[in-house]
Amino acid sequence: MKREDLFPVLSDLALAIQAAAAYPENHPKVQQILERLHRRVLADARRLEGLNLGFFGDHVVVDECPFVEPNSTLLRLMARMREKGIEKIRFSEGITFGELKRFVYFLGEGKRLLSDQRWESIVCGKIEGTESAAVAPLELASTPSSKILKGAIEVLREVLASLSTGGSRSRVDEGRDIVSSVIRGLREDGAIIERLMELQAHDDYTVTHSLNVCILVVAQANRLGLSEPQIREVGMAALLHDIGKEAIPSQILNKPSRLEKGEFEKVREHPFTGAKLLRKIDSGTEIPMIVAFEHHVKYDRTGYPKIRSTEPLHTASYMTQIADVYDALRSFRPYMPSIELSKTVSIMKEGRGTEFEPQLFDNFLEIISCPREGFPETSPVAM
Numbered sequence: 001m002k003r004e005d006l007f008p009v010l011s012d013l014a015l016a017i018q019a020a021a022a023y024p025e026n027h028p029k030v031q032q033i034l035e036r037l038h039r040r041v042l043a044d045a046r047r048l049e050g051l052n053l054g055f056f057g058d059h060v061v062v063d064e065c066p067f068v069e070p071n072s073t074l075l076r077l078m079a080r081m082r083e084k085g086i087e088k089i090r091f092s093e094g095i096t097f098g099e100l101k102r103f104v105y106f107l108g109e110g111k112r113l114l115s116d117q118r119w120e121s122i123v124c125g126k127i128e129g130t131e132s133a134a135v136a137p138l139e140l141a142s143t144p145s146s147k148i149l150k151g152a153i154e155v156l157r158e159v160l161a162s163l164s165t166g167g168s169r170s171r172v173d174e175g176r177d178i179v180s181s182v183i184r185g186l187r188e189d190g191a192i193i194e195r196l197m198e199l200q201a202h203d204d205y206t207v208t209h210s211l212n213v214c215i216l217v218v219a220q221a222n223r224l225g226l227s228e229p230q231i232r233e234v235g236m237a238a239l240l241h242d243i244g245k246e247a248i249p250s251q252i253l254n255k256p257s258r259l260e261k262g263e264f265e266k267v268r269e270h271p272f273t274g275a276k277l278l279r280k281i282d283s284g285t286e287i288p289m290i291v292a293f294e295h296h297v298k299y300d301r302t303g304y305p306k307i308r309s310t311e312p313l314h315t316a317s318y319m320t321q322i323a324d325v326y327d328a329l330r331s332f333r334p335y336m337p338s339i340e341l342s343k344t345v346s347i348m349k350e351g352r353g354t355e356f357e358p359q360l361f362d363n364f365l366e367i368i369s370c371p372r373e374g375f376p377e378t379s380p381v382a383m
Helices: 003-022 028-048 072-084 097-108 152-163 169-188 192-198 205-223 228-239 243-247 261-268 270-279 287-294 315-330 341-349 358-369
Strands: 051-056 059-062 065-067 088-091 122-125
Touching: 003 028, 003 051, 003 059, 003 065, 003 072, 003 097, 028 051, 028 088, 028 097, 051 072, 059 072, 072 097, 097 122, 097 169, 152 169, 152 205, 152 243, 169 205, 169 228, 205 228, 205 315, 205 358, 228 287, 228 315, 243 270, 261 270, 270 287, 287 315, 315 341, 315 358, 341 358
Parallel strands: none
Antiparallel strands: 051 059, 051 088, 059 065, 088 122
């Protein structure tokens, strides 16, 4: 790319940071600048297979093009990067608007530390060997696909807690960012499912379980040939399926022994509580609310809550229910050790056609039986 084609992204980044420091996030001026910056970052990252920015000494490098003029815009940008301890930034292809917005507001605010931040499509930090960077091509390694979900747990913990108390639309966007990283991770790294099968989290069960179920449902949706928007919708629904548990006291959720009757009834309320919470939130689709309500209803209509209608459940509910049971059996919890893979599959096979929708269950078994084979095209399933 020509040098003059690369300067606008620096200018827009500087303007966006300045606006973020001066205005609230919903201000029209901020939104306009952020939308323009997002378009530029997406376009440049696509053309360059990742957009690299470097800040050191008295100049900036974009890709391999240095900018050394004493420009006031660049001087302000470099000063802010020094404050944040940032010498390099890499934006990956497909970065979402929500993640870019959060990154800009992090740069615009003075309190939060770089070490406390986690990004899915952004790598930033120090450049090794700064002295030689001015003459050598800027080499910033992209996030390895095997680590593409790093930080998702921390973000999801905050998302679930915020949404359970009527959080803002920006939290919904953060949830979508997590789903996007799951989709990208599965497409770039077929071993994610395999690692999930080998290692289950021993703490913060509700959060790690929600992410695990999202991964498994997105894998199912991929294999079924659903469209990209449909995959995102069902992934978001799976991510939020247990949000009703945020209203359950932690001493019940983490109790190391069998629950008393009253405690168990409290847990059984979480599908209704979750659906009620999601009904109040504009997430752009009703599927998360439906799945939150239906994910403990079995294929033969047993389970809870009781549903009078004889219509089939939503396809996303069936997929989430399968992933939910699988991860629950495979995960360690204080009152129940994890169950080995072969025994988990054996237990679940007994529920084919009664507890689980048979065709979707067979699709799920193919995924966990061949976790590295990717997701072949099949006839799309009606949603």
